[in-house]
Amino acid sequence: MRTLITKIKELHQTETSDTNSKPITRVAGKAMAEIPSIKDAWLVIENGLIQGFGSMAELPELTADEVIDASGRMVLPAWVDSHTHIVFAQPRDGEFTDRIKGVSYEEIARRGGGILNSATKLNEMDEDALYAQSLERLTAVMNQGTGAIEIKSGYGLTLEGEMKMLRVIRRLKENAPIPVKASFLAAHAYPAIYKNDKEGYIRLIIDEMLPRVAGEGLADYMDVFCEDGFFGIEETDRLLEAGWKYGLKPKIHANQLHYSGGVQTGVKHNALSVDHLECVGEAEIESLRHSSTMPVLLPGAAFFLGIQYQPARRIIDAGLPVCLATDYNPGSCPSGNVPLLLSIACTQLKMSPEEAINAVTVNGAAALELEHELGTIKTGKKANIIITNKIPSLAYIPYDYGNNPVYRLIC
């Protein structure tokens, strides 16, 4: 099966096929403002892989089973959403109203709402029903251009509940047309019965859950909600060390509410990424500078909670890469809409459209170790791409906020 896309107005995020040139695996600092592009271009896909691309002026003679006329349309790599919690049982619209009336996220958690609320609902729900509605959410975000996704456990908080979530993620992996990665996040909150025995829950995770999860190959990564009042530095240290013993690379929640030292702990354990980062100062930047850990910002959650935004400019201006992800979850960000995330990143974090798009394509792929498979337009990579509606520029995607720029996702 060969598909030819012709007359593409602009083909974005192109990499040269020259085998001597270094592959683009992540972009940082000033380079984030650049997106290599070809105007009036063609692209050929064969058996799901990019077989070639170039300028229409140099279109080779070839036969194709399908020809897509992309006049007026942009083609670019699909979004990689590297941080989500889309397997959940119920929305939490009730708590939303409480928060508006001034109850803090931490206070809601203390009242047994928040994550524990989601855990109760999830443990009550049948695995098939959970799968069906998670697949519905996945399909909805694919319609908005998401071409690869990470999904976390963490609403089980029991051995059986966590296993159920991870099995649902595995079914999504097997059945969804896009790459899915699973993170094990039992350390998301302390379940009510361990309220006065936090050590007991840590031991449950390390001694019972991890061997089962790893034994069944249910997780790609180890995640911890590292935060004052949740899992502190010492607990995070132990959990990440335990995860590594089973080959689970860390990908952690850090510095959402406090300068907790979470970023430094992630870097110390060679985390693939540290995610959230509302609270980032010089120490965090210094730590990231000497690492390959990807800083992942989740401004959709900051928007929804009405808290301070992440200092994206400061991180980029320090020469670091920035990745953006949605954090799609029922409590702090009930949206997996990446185009809207780009709008928030541009208008609130003052990222340029190019920086924001790099953050959810190349850098998104890097945050899921998919940088050699997708994230740029390169011969041999997966054809994991978006064809946009007819739009005047790449900047129009975040500019036209609240509307979906995606005409078609190819994956």
Add this chain to the structure above:
Amino acid sequence: MRTLITKIKELHQTETSDTNSKPITRVAGKAMAEIPSIKDAWLVIENGLIQGFGSMAELPELTADEVIDASGRMVLPAWVDSHTHIVFAQPRDGEFTDRIKGVSYEEIARRGGGILNSATKLNEMDEDALYAQSLERLTAVMNQGTGAIEIKSGYGLTLEGEMKMLRVIRRLKENAPIPVKASFLAAHAYPAIYKNDKEGYIRLIIDEMLPRVAGEGLADYMDVFCEDGFFGIEETDRLLEAGWKYGLKPKIHANQLHYSGGVQTGVKHNALSVDHLECVGEAEIESLRHSSTMPVLLPGAAFFLGIQYQPARRIIDAGLPVCLATDYNPGSCPSGNVPLLLSIACTQLKMSPEEAINAVTVNGAAALELEHELGTIKTGKKANIIITNKIPSLAYIPYDYGNNPVYRLIC
């Protein structure tokens, strides 16, 4: 033609049919937190009007040409978007990137970008093309639940350009299935050729444009961009007075960038509404308290520009009404998405979901003098309503941000 909607999960914004009770024409202060509703309800529409509604337990025997099963769905009045500029020739995605890089909105205007940029493009565009793309935008916002809309001129800035815009709005009025109101906004910016002759432009508006616009019945309202550096208090005074002579009630832009006295000037001229209101203090509130002028907040523009949000809580807590509108325009808010506006109002302005919904239904209708026709569910009013997707609560609409809650708009 009679339509019966049955098994409605919740019918919202209902008014009693008791002719002795006072009609709800606007809601203010604490009352904004309330939305009268009927659970498990029915509603009958005959020839476009609401003929009756009530609880399913008391469904009368009746025949209907169409029966809509609304199991799991909410029914509520359609959104009234009382402030838009949807007739424009081109998006301004280029300026978007400039602004992110730190160029101010005022600086872009000084460079001949901004409104003058839109005016150049509009004056070059053929009337039919302008109509066609404006209708496309109108259709798009109707799909997001907008059931009545106001549209402004103000990208002509010449007699002919303003007349062209207003004729396009009249065609939309004649052809769109929803009520459309037109505001005359020649006083949106000073055209380049009047840069050094501001008095000349004021005279052009008052002596030439107004008689033509009013003579052809092209406008319902008189609008002025009252702001330091644009049209000051004295100019606004003269323009509103001139508008009144032709029966054009004022509906003005006020206090977006400065404490300019615009609110007080609007109130003095008995404006139907004063819109924007990022800068509202005690003097503005005091002025509004003694008036029937509706404060209209445009947080979508504040979001997009990354400036301070309007103090909605302060206005509501002072016992005043609040209306929300999108400000859909190519420069400062390229989105007419009311569901997303509700999310911004709840998360950033800390309005409760009920307050936000009142602000775009009852109070939206009042800001367009449509409060006796639509804006609530009342026997005899227009059936201008939204049937939502299957959602758990009214709060879910702003909660589920970035997604469209509308299953069907009936108008």
